[in-house]
Amino acid sequence: MSKIIVKDKEISVPGETLAIGMDTLPGAGTYREGERIVANRLGLVMIDGRTIKLIPLSGRYIPKTGDTIICKVIDVGFNGWRLDTNSAYSAMMSLKDATSEFIARGANLTQYYDLGDYIVCKIVNVTSQKLIDVSMKGPGLRKLKGGRVIEVDPNKVPRIIGKQGSMVIMIKDATKCSITVGQNGLIWIDGEPMNELLAIQTIRKIEKESHLSGLTDKIKEFLEKKK
Amino acid sequence: MHRELRSHIISLLNAETRLDGRKLTEYRKPINVEHGVVKTAEGSARVKIGETDVIVGVKLEVGEPYPDTPNEGTIIVGAELLPLSNPDFELGPPGIEAIELARVVDRGIRESKAIDFKKLCIEKGEKIWMVIIDICPINDAGNLFDVSSLAALAALKDTKFPAYEDGKVDYKTKTSRKLELEKTPIAVTVIKIGDRFIVDPDIEEEKVIDSRLTVSSMEDGTLCALQKGGDYPLTMEDIDKMLDIGIEKAKELRKHL
Numbered sequence: 001m002s003k004i005i006v007k008d009k010e011i012s013v014p015g016e017t018l019a020i021g022m023d024t025l026p027g028a029g030t031y032r033e034g035e036r037i038v039a040n041r042l043g044l045v046m047i048d049g050r051t052i053k054l055i056p057l058s059g060r061y062i063p064k065t066g067d068t069i070i071c072k073v074i075d076v077g078f079n080g081w082r083l084d085t086n087s088a089y090s091a092m093m094s095l096k097d098a099t100s101e102f103i104a105r106g107a108n109l110t111q112y113y114d115l116g117d118y119i120v121c122k123i124v125n126v127t128s129q130k131l132i133d134v135s136m137k138g139p140g141l142r143k144l145k146g147g148r149v150i151e152v153d154p155n156k157v158p159r160i161i162g163k164q165g166s167m168v169i170m171i172k173d174a175t176k177c178s179i180t181v182g183q184n185g186l187i188w189i190d191g192e193p194m195n196e197l198l199a200i201q202t203i204r205k206i207e208k209e210s211h212l213s214g215l216t217d218k219i220k221e222f223l224e225k226k227k
Numbered sequence: 228m229h230r231e232l233r234s235h236i237i238s239l240l241n242a243e244t245r246l247d248g249r250k251l252t253e254y255r256k257p258i259n260v261e262h263g264v265v266k267t268a269e270g271s272a273r274v275k276i277g278e279t280d281v282i283v284g285v286k287l288e289v290g291e292p293y294p295d296t297p298n299e300g301t302i303i304v305g306a307e308l309l310p311l312s313n314p315d316f317e318l319g320p321p322g323i324e325a326i327e328l329a330r331v332v333d334r335g336i337r338e339s340k341a342i343d344f345k346k347l348c349i350e351k352g353e354k355i356w357m358v359i360i361d362i363c364p365i366n367d368a369g370n371l372f373d374v375s376s377l378a379a380l381a382a383l384k385d386t387k388f389p390a391y392e393d394g395k396v397d398y399k400t401k402t403s404r405k406l407e408l409e410k411t412p413i414a415v416t417v418i419k420i421g422d423r424f425i426v427d428p429d430i431e432e433e434k435v436i437d438s439r440l441t442v443s444s445m446e447d448g449t450l451c452a453l454q455k456g457g458d459y460p461l462t463m464e465d466i467d468k469m470l471d472i473g474i475e476k477a478k479e480l481r482k483h484l
Contacts, residue, residue, distance in 0.1 A: 114230075115228055116228040116229050116230070116231075116232075117231065118231070144231070145231060146231060146234065146235055146238075147231075147235060148232070148235055148246065148431075193239050193242050193244045193248075194244070194248070197247070197248045
């Protein structure tokens with residue numbers, strides 16, 4: 001019979017032994033070393049039946065299939081674009097995934113996406129070597145025009161979005177800004193100058209106070225006061 | 228490269244505001260000047276404007292004068308842009324940015340005659356004091372020029388001579404003799420984006436500048452150095468306007484010294 005050493009929702013540090021025995025399974029952010037299950041990173045322990053997983057509290061973005069992310073074009077090649085994903089790995093977008101338009105052979109690819117442009121795209125595949133393929137085919141995936149891009153802690157992105165997008169919808173309503181949140185911690189904001197600033201302030205506040213309970217009410221109050 | 232960012236910034240500037248909500252000619256806050264942060268240096272200062280953070284150290288060494296100025300000391304300004312302060316900086320010999328930064332700071336101090344070089348002479352034609360000013364950005368969040376030159380001045384103000392006897396310098400004992408500063412040249416970099424003028428750019432604004440002019444001026448508003456940068460030319464009217472802004476803003480910065 002295996003023994004789980006940590007309690008649910010406890011904070012673990014890298015290298016900490018979470019459980020001993022072959023009955024429990026290592027989930028995200030953990031690995032097995034012989035009999036033991038060891039934490040990979042700083043995070044909250046979640047025990048879900050037989051699996052132990054960690055919800056990371058810090059660290060950079062790790063690409064995952066299906067994520068919608070905001071990327072910057074860093075290179076234009078002959079058959080596609082290389083994108084900076086705000087993680088340790090860059091992504092590749094091939095011609096056929098870039099647009100539904102017909103692209104003639106030898107066309108100047110910069111007229112679609114140029115160096116320094118920001119785009120919203122979806123990760124379609126991540127190999128074991130962390131080669132990332134992204135696609136622009138899907139609802140809401142586009143090149144970002146105007147506005148600005150800010151960077152936040154990728155681990156706080158779920159809090160910024162809120163349950164079913166409640167938090168981000170609240171900010172959008174209060175500030176009349178268009179906002180797109182990428183899973184990789186880049187957020188695009190476009191609106192009136194002062195409203196943009198308010199949206200950024202609010203996002204920074206969420207980032208700072210993400211661990212507190214009753215966050216939604218607090219942010220609602222904050223937005224009403226600033227209006 | 229930054230077309231979208233540029234058009235966004237210009238639309239903000241036309242609405243008399245900026246990315247962080249400042250006015251066009253407003254410095255970031257807080258402006259913080261701290262003296263004597265490095266114990267091993269003869270003088271040092273750490274200056275923060277907004278997020279930008281620069282440490283400057285002053286070292287005094289005894290050396291030989293240049294043959295054409297046998298009774299004058301000298302200053303040497305060096306800057307090293309550490310990769311720690313900005314991901315775009317790389318290790319290795321100083322690049323064009325580091326050299327320009329050092330030279331702008333050097334020029335402000337040298338041409339304003341803030342330090343009387345004759346007072347740095349120990350023995351005519353034989354021995355002089357060399358004032359070595361090292362600029363070390365801790366965090367580059369834009370506007371290294373203004374922050375560095377303010378920090379260099381603050382560090383010089385803090386400088387005390389070490390004990391000197393029979394041609395030997397004892398760095399362990401500091402005398403009460405201070406390095407005298409006759410003037411306080413303050414550098415203000417005025418940026419032109421589109422047809423608007425701003426001061427104290429942040430890192431995003433620095434990516435899209437058309438041209439910049441670093442204006443160093445003294446207490447009475449006399450100019451002592453100018454440095455033009457950026458890819459676009461300036462008209463005479465532009466320069467006039469930029470000088471006015473530069474001299475006006477220098478008064479504000481000088482209060483923090």
